Amino acid sequence: MAKRPDLDDFRVPYFEGKKNGKFSLDDFDPASKPFSTGSKDSDRERLSEIGAKLDVLQERLHAQRKRRVLLVLQGMDTSGKDGTIRAVFHEVDPLGLRIAPFRAPTPDELAHDFLWRVHAQAPAAGELTIFNRSHYEDLLVPTVLGNIDANAFDVRCRHIRQFEELLADSDTTIIKCMLHISKDEQRERLQARVDDETKHWKFDVADLDARKQWDTYQGVYRNALAATSTEYAPWYVIPADSKTHRNVMVAELLLRTFQDLKLEFPPAKESLKGVKIE
16 A cells, blocks of 8 residues: 655755755655645545635634744746645635735845845734745845855855744744746746737746756755755645646645644633623
C-alpha cells in the first residue's frame, strides 16, 4: 500500500539561517499530485468541501478578533498565485479576508527600508490576509539582478526572520507556500497568454527576461527558503503543474492550520439572555 502523503513531507527544513543543507527544489517534482483525489472533477469537489469548512473557521477567527492568519504565496511567473486565491477562497466570506498584492516598489517605498511597505499590510486581529507575492520579492529579485550581494542577502534573510517572529509573537499564524512549477509548464502558460488576446493584459515582456534566468531564480529561491523556513513561519513546497492539485494542497494546508488553532465563537453575552425583540 502506498504511503499516505503528509503535508509535512513538503515542509522546508530550517538550517538556522544558513543557505546550505540538504534541501533542494529538485527533490520535489512539480508535476506530482500527491494530494489529488483522482481527477480534476473530484479535486474540485474536495476543494468545495474544504472551502465550506474554511468559511466556518474563518468566521470564528473574525468573531474572536484575537488571532491573525497570514498566507504567503510565492512562485515563478504563471505559477498560479491569482488562481489559487480565486479557487481556495471561492466559498469563504470576504468579511475578515484581505488580499495584499506586492508589485515592484514605488520610489516612496524604495526610500524606506524594504520591510516598511510590508508591515503595514500584516493582518489585523481577526483577519486572514493573503500576500500575493510578498516581502520575499525584495530578497529574490535584487539578488538575481545583482543589486544586492551575498552579505546583503544574508542580512535581509535575518531581518525577515525577525520580522516574521515579531508577527508570530503578536498571535499571527504564518503559512508560506512556494508554488513550484516546471519550466516546461511555464512555457505553456506563457504561450497561452500570448495566443489568447483576452489574456494579453497578463503578459509582460519582463516575464521573458526572468525566464532566461530560470536556473538563477531556482537557486536563489532554494537559498531563501532554506534560510527563512522556521518553526514560527514554515515554508511548504507546493507541486503546481496541476492547477487543481495546487489548489487542493494549499486548501488542505490552510484547513489543517485553522483546525490546529481550535477556534470557537466568543461566549454568549449574559446581557442578551432572555431579551425579546419587539
